[in-house]
Amino acid sequence: MIRPRLVLLATLLFGLFGVAACADAAEPVFSLFAQSATMNSLRGRGFYLNLFKFLPVLGIYLLWVKTTDWVDDDCKELNNVRFEMWNSVVFFTGVLGLILVWAIPIYFIGIILLVLLYFVPVLSYAFVRNQTVPDDRKVLTPYHIGEVMNGIMGSMGMKGIFNRGESQVNKAGPPITFHGKGAGGKIDNDRVAKAEESKSYMACKELVYDAVLRRASDIHLEPTAEQMSVRYRIDGILHAAEPFDRATGDAVLNVFKVLAAMDISEKRKPQDGSFGAKLESRDIDFRVATSGSKSGEKMVMRILDNASAVGRLDEVGLRPKLVGEIRTLVTQPHGMFVLCGPTGSGKTTTLYAALREIDRFQKNIITVEDPIEYHLDNVTQMEINTKSGQTFAGSLRSIMRQDPDVIMVGEIRDQETATIACQAATTGHMVFSTVHSNDTVTALFRLLDLGVEPFMIASALSAVLGQRLVRVLCDACKEPYKPKPEFLKKANLPIDKVDVFYRKPAEPEQVCPQCGGTGYLGRTGIFELLVITDAMRDMIRENPSINTIKAEARKNGMIYLQEDGLRQVIQGKTSIDELLRVVK
Numbered sequence: 001m002i003r004p005r006l007v008l009l010a011t012l013l014f015g016l017f018g019v020a021a022c023a024d025a026a027e028p029v030f031s032l033f034a035q036s037a038t039m040n041s042l043r044g045r046g047f048y049l050n051l052f053k054f055l056p057v058l059g060i061y062l063l064w065v066k067t068t069d070w071v072d073d074d075c076k077e078l079n080n081v082r083f084e085m086w087n088s089v090v091f092f093t094g095v096l097g098l099i100l101v102w103a104i105p106i107y108f109i110g111i112i113l114l115v116l117l118y119f120v121p122v123l124s125y126a127f128v129r130n131q132t133v134p135d136d137r138k139v140l141t142p143y144h145i146g147e148v149m150n151g152i153m154g155s156m157g158m159k160g161i162f163n164r165g166e167s168q169v170n171k172a173g174p175p176i177t178f179h180g181k182g183a184g185g186k187i188d189n190d191r192v193a194k195a196e197e198s199k200s201y202m203a204c205k206e207l208v209y210d211a212v213l214r215r216a217s218d219i220h221l222e223p224t225a226e227q228m229s230v231r232y233r234i235d236g237i238l239h240a241a242e243p244f245d246r247a248t249g250d251a252v253l254n255v256f257k258v259l260a261a262m263d264i265s266e267k268r269k270p271q272d273g274s275f276g277a278k279l280e281s282r283d284i285d286f287r288v289a290t291s292g293s294k295s296g297e298k299m300v301m302r303i304l305d306n307a308s309a310v311g312r313l314d315e316v317g318l319r320p321k322l323v324g325e326i327r328t329l330v331t332q333p334h335g336m337f338v339l340c341g342p343t344g345s346g347k348t349t350t351l352y353a354a355l356r357e358i359d360r361f362q363k364n365i366i367t368v369e370d371p372i373e374y375h376l377d378n379v380t381q382m383e384i385n386t387k388s389g390q391t392f393a394g395s396l397r398s399i400m401r402q403d404p405d406v407i408m409v410g411e412i413r414d415q416e417t418a419t420i421a422c423q424a425a426t427t428g429h430m431v432f433s434t435v436h437s438n439d440t441v442t443a444l445f446r447l448l449d450l451g452v453e454p455f456m457i458a459s460a461l462s463a464v465l466g467q468r469l470v471r472v473l474c475d476a477c478k479e480p481y482k483p484k485p486e487f488l489k490k491a492n493l494p495i496d497k498v499d500v501f502y503r504k505p506a507e508p509e510q511v512c513p514q515c516g517g518t519g520y521l522g523r524t525g526i527f528e529l530l531v532i533t534d535a536m537r538d539m540i541r542e543n544p545s546i547n548t549i550k551a552e553a554r555k556n557g558m559i560y561l562q563e564d565g566l567r568q569v570i571q572g573k574t575s576i577d578e579l580l581r582v583v584k
Contacts, residue, residue: 053107057098057114064094064118071125086125093117173202174209176279178259191275195258200251203244207252208286210241212279214516217303221253223296228252235471235523236344246296253290253299260288268292274371282306287371304373313353316346317524319567325529326465330354330432335462336425338412339434340443346469346525347434348373351408354432355379358406367408368395384410392417400424409433415451422452425460439561440464440530441549444540458540464530468561468582470574471520477512478502478519478572487576491566503575524573526565526583530558 071090075082097117101110123140130138138144153161180191195201207230211219216232223229228249230241244252257264260273270291277284287302314323329337337354339347352374355365360378368382370392375381382399384390392409393416399407400420412418412433425431437443443464447457480500488495504519511517532540536552565579 053111056111057101060114060118061098064098067118067122068094071122074129086121086128090121090125093121174205176205176209176212176277178205178208179276179278180259180261181274181276191259191261195255198251198255198258200248200255203248203252204255208277209279211303212284212305214239215522219301219303221249221256221299221301223249223293223298225295234518235520236469237471237518239518250296253297256288256299256301257290260286262288262290267297285373306374311353311356313350313357316350316353317568318527319564322527322529325531326354326463327357329463329531330357330430332430332462334425334428334430336421336431336433336460337462338443338447338464339432340437340440340446340464340466341434341468342436342438344469345467346523347467348410350465350467350525351432351434352376355406355408358430363405364403365406365408366399366402366404367410368392368399369408369410393420396420396424404429406430407432411435412447412450418447418450418452419456422456422460425462426456431460437466440466440528440558441546441553444530444549445544445546448544454544455541458532458537461532461540463532466528466530466561467525468565469523469525470565470568470578470582472522472524472573473502473504473575473578474512474515474519474521476514477505478575479505480572483576493566493570498570500572501569501576502572503577520578524568526561526568526579528559528561528564531556 068091075086097114101114104110126140178192211232216234218233220231227246228244230243231238232241254264259275262271262273272289274287283306285304290299341347366380370384372381372383382395412435421431435443435446437446480502483501485495515521530553561583568574
């Protein structure tokens with residue numbers, strides 16, 4: 001690794017020493033020295049250099065000094081550029097060019113080699129580093145050159161004439177347009193105007209555009225001592241993206257805070273907000289949350305792409321028989337249909353798909369959510385606001401006075417909400433909701449733990465649907481293999497009927513262009529459905545136990561999550577490793 005600032009002084013001294021030595025020479029040695037009669041008549045003792053040939057060499061040398069110093073600093077700042085390689089290449093090619101221009105007798109050959117050995121590495125480095133940075137940090141672009149010229153003119157007391165009426169942040173970039181959200185969902189363009197004043201606005205557009213193209217559901221901006229790390233959640237797994245340096249990262253975070261109507265001066269207290277974007281014909285919403293940390297302010301943005309919203313039940317991964325059962329359950333005139341699973345298991349998406357099975361023109365459907373993730377036509381959607389005292393329970397009470405046919409409660413979190421939901425289900429309303437639990441039977445006992453009376457749950461509850469999301473193998477790069485007979489026997493699968501399983505490639509020769517090398521492309525659901533029968537209602541009213549409920553459910557033909565997941569494995573949609581990752 002070369003330290004240019006230390007070595008450049010030595011080369012400068014070497015160059016001065018060479019000039020001084022040549023000044024004392026009796027006869028000119030190289031073509032760089034004066035050889036014309038005119039110059040011989042002008043020069044005195046020791047004046048042996050041809051200034052018309054020497055000054056270009058000196059100018060390139062000074063440019064090389066400045067460039068080498070800049071490459072040294074720039075490489076250290078960019079973590080994804082090989083510091084040692086480019087530092088050495090730019091330095092040693094310049095040294096070689098300076099040696100050749102003195103050593104080659106023919107001046108024009110020497111100066112051409114010097115120019116090539118200076119510009120080729122520098123332009124190559126500029127091209128490589130421009131691929132890894134936002135547009136506002138790219139060098140040697142027409143806009144960058146214009147700004148440099150404006151700076152030179154400004155230092156001379158002149159007004160810049162380049163890039164007039166044009167800024168880097170509003171130049172052509174990714175085809176995505178941000179817009180703020182005001183009261184009542186109205187578009188607030190004032191926020192965008194303020195955000196566009198930042199030099200990092202283009203970096204924000206490129207970040208969001210890249211995340212959307214890579215099918216990310218969340219963007220994580222996480223500060224460290226030296227940089228702002230960027231991670232995308234793709235198919236439920238976090239993947240590292242190109243980080244920002246700390247200064248640019250903080251500026252990018254502030255732009256998003258302006259778009260989301262947050263206080264940019266507050267960096268320790270948690271804040272949340274939202275903004276929207278339009279990408280071609282797609283409307284995308286962003287839910288933004290910040291919190292303070294030891295290293296600085298962290299931000300997470302949830303991407304809600306309306307174009308990727310699931311339309312029907314048969315598109316979420318349900319087997320055909322289950323689709324028919326759920327369609328019958330959700331179109332009943334009254335009852336309570338509950339979905340369960342951990343955070344990020346697709347519960348809300350399945351709820352929306354269930355709501356679309358209901359005739360929204362003949363039924364009054366009202367939802368209360370935190371927050372509203374997707375917009376449904378002919379559905380009244382309400383959003384809770386804990387800051388103003390609007391809770392699930394309070395909103396649910398007001399909904400009951402709106403003559404609803406179908407009610408969707410985003411999540412049952414407390415006894416009051418659970419009790420009101422059960423009361424609504426037993427008074428002629430169809431209620432949809434979600435509960436955080438690992439499986440369907442546990443969700444049933446979760447409602448009991450919240451303090452709801454067993455007889456009320458037994459009367460209200462129609463069914464509980466448990467689900468998980470597993471990644472789907474990429475059809476372009478998945479590879480078949482023969483499963484071990486021991487595993488098939490343990491999984492109760494017929495050895496003679498299962499020929500192959502599929503998995504992602506262990507060591508791919510090249511990155512798959514379809515999935516980007518992850519081996520997976522998209523996600524699908526695995527499910528278990530617990531239908532509340534009359535016998536099960538009697539068990540709930542008495543003193544229920546998990547084992548008795550499970551035994552009764554199995555008696556009625558309930559298939560567990562693991563068994564439904566094995567169906568996806570046998571069909572080649574996902575892998576055993578992915579199933580074991582999701583279902584323990």
